[in-house]
Amino acid sequence: MRKNQLNWMIGGPQGSGINASAEVFARSCSRAGLRVYATFDYHSNIMGKHSFYRVRVADEDLRSFRDPVDVLVALDEETLTGDGHHRRWATHFGHLHEVSPGGGVVFDTEAGFDPATSDRKDIKFFPIPLMELIKTALTEIGKGGQFRAYEIMKNTVALGASLALCDYPFASLESVIADQFKAKRFDEIRGLNVRAARLAFDYVRDHFNIKDFPYQLGPGPDAKARILAKGFEIIGIAKLKAGCAFQTYYPISPATDESVFLEKQQRAQNLLVVQCEDEISSINMAVGAAHTGVRASTATSGPGFALMVEGIGFASITEAPGPVVTLYQRGGPSTGMPTRQEQGDLLLTLHPAQGDFPHLVTAPGDLRESYQDTFSAFNWAVYTTIDKLELKYDKIERGKLYHPGDFTDPQFKGPHDGFTAQNGHQTTQYGGAEKEYLRYALTPDGISPRSRPGQDGGRFWTTSDEHEPSGHITEGVDMRIEMMRKRMGKLDLALKLIPEDQQLGLWGPADADLTVVSWGSPKGTILDAIKVLEAEGKKVNFLQCRLMRPFPARRVGEILRKAKKVVLVEENYSGQLGQVIATETGFMIQERVLKFDGRPFSEDEMVKALSNVLAGGKAEAVVTVVR
């Protein structure tokens, strides 16, 4: 019997509402005081392709998902056995093979699956007549004849059935379903969904022996529900909190959600969101706005970022205060795998455009860090030095729903309270007519006092050409050298300014036998894996690289040179962080655990890969097990 340690999965065709029911389940668990980590796996498709959503639940903090599925909810046959029957090259073989011994499979009796044909004799099958139950619920309100129109309710019904297996209190689910259909126009649907889920819950109890089902779920330790959020929501909120007034975007998966989220806040928060004609427009509009006195931002993904690069160089040479670019990575190259996860854009972000120019790149590893770095980015960009800044995430945007850790204080201002949100370094004193204002004045720290169009006496010129302190074009040798030093010197300043805990993280025992080096969202998986290994008596620690430009080379070099054994973990083909570390520190990491199949690392994969390296094996690429 396992209490409050559940790996639950729902699968079905895209558009069948599996994400809605998975999120209802996740939120219901969270409100029941449990900790949740949920991740969505979907195709670049609107309707029909196989998608699935994992929800992992426990009493203690979760930062990753696991391969085994304790309860599988299948809305169609493909979820069980894959797409081999109708594709020349199968993309997957279903999830039956992932079900834990003793686990349960809830499936639609209409799915056309016969458990007798399965070689999994160690798991339990629960065929549920989903449509019949919907029909019953409808008949109760006199609408039995129209049941096909309500097929979309199947996902909620199946969810209800699956929770009966775990003896989960139905009341916890009921309130979240009701919340999901809060709006007045859902009055009828709300009652129907709750009722149909209840019927399914009771159906399981009445028709199956579930007394010894080994995976049980009940209320957890948290008295108050924690915030349960997705990356794009947290980043959007950080932008609001940081005083961002202008966001531009061009639609692209998986970045769009952030801008749409912000679009909804425009009226209440005095934020202007502009949908542009392309990403070149997005970046340049944001640069224009930043120069004109607002905190500006844009969000995109790889293909859009590839178009923005020219604007990034422009922002940098003109020393614009921002904008902040949020890059949600996805599988490349080119259009690549739009909805899949990869960390393939690091090198692109580090040197996106021609010439040498300063910009900041930070790679937060979880929601809390995303909040911090997004918030700080505006201050770093505006207050201090840097013309522009990118944040990059490996798609923690959509597919993952989890607690942002100790993100409990909604007034949390970020780590940098000294730099509260304001337009620092913008000056209003120009000394009147007798003293000329110079936008690119050479100063000891490289930062020139800033004015913005509309300010009295603050007129300036700016150009994407090399320029003099006045902002007029120059090709002079001395001035060129001065200006290059002025701009590039800001990177040194940034390294001094940015707190060390936002530059890198070192987790676990100092005297570890193995040091894992990684960046971005594998952080959670690595930490969970280290915990598992620790329980086995193995000592592993984790160096998380977070600030990518300027790179904290001295500290990283020190840590690596002291380490007993080092392994690089990344979700890309070429070990891009490893290349950065080699260039910046001269330290070559020999062992590399890389994954580039477009899927994130699971905890199990991580444990296996690290155990192998610990045992003296050669690190290998990790491939998601699909059969």
Add this chain to the structure above:
Amino acid sequence: MSVEAPAKKVSVKDFRADLHNDWCPGCGDFGILASMQTAFAQLQINPDRLAVFSGIGCSGKTPHYINAYGFHTLHGRVLPVATGGRLANSGVTVVALGGDGDGYGIGAGYFVNSGRRNVDFTYLVHTNQVYGLTKGQASPTLQRGRKTKSMPERAIQDGINPIAMAVAAGYTFIARAYALDVKYTASIIAKAIQHKGSALVDVLQTCPTYNDLYTKEWYEGADLPEKRSRLYKLEDKGYDGVVKDPSDPQELIAKKAGAVARSYEVDPIPLGIYYQANLQTYEEAVSERIPALATTPLAELDVFHRDVSPLLEAMR
């Protein structure tokens, strides 16, 4: 765009920046620069409330010669940058400009989409049929079959019709001027700035260095037996492109059709206002979403004390 008067009266001289000008002698850009400065003085614009944005090219250097906020941006991207500037601070008069290569070639997407938005700015295109700064290749306005002295071969692509394109894109003020007629060009620019919404002024500009086809003499018709100008003013022939009732779709369509028809006249070429309509600007649409913007520029709103706790609480 309504213009805030400066504290003390300004003259053309106040809009001149103290900087050596490196355009070729006789360049049509001098005429456009002088026309801009004349228009700014006519309108009594406060230089501190004026921002001039440009693309890259010979024409792109214009802001450096003007005493105002000056943004010399990227090749083809001037309109997005200018749009960002204008939306950030609606208290600033925004004038954007660039070459015909900049605006109708590499920047064509922004040219079209800016028309859709109708942000309140003026956009001057220096139409000289060549890429000046890269030494005279054909620009998108050079007609098929023509060859300037700087080109090794004849053009085998059609020239575009910027006026018709602007009509289709949705510009609400569309005019054409001639760089060497400073007085007239200044009056058109002044009207464009006063217009509320996106205003395109396509300025025919001579390039004495690379364009030996469309020269001052050609525009003056010096080669014609009757020595008549190849230009005429629309108003002189009784044409009126101004929409009287913008709520009348029939009138809008009729005026647009009239503008397009005139835009295909090649000899003589019409100058003046082809089309003008007072329609909702992007800023007006935006202030329906964000009411505070109706009275305060975005850059001056307090956005630093936002309460995000309801958003976070909703995630429990």
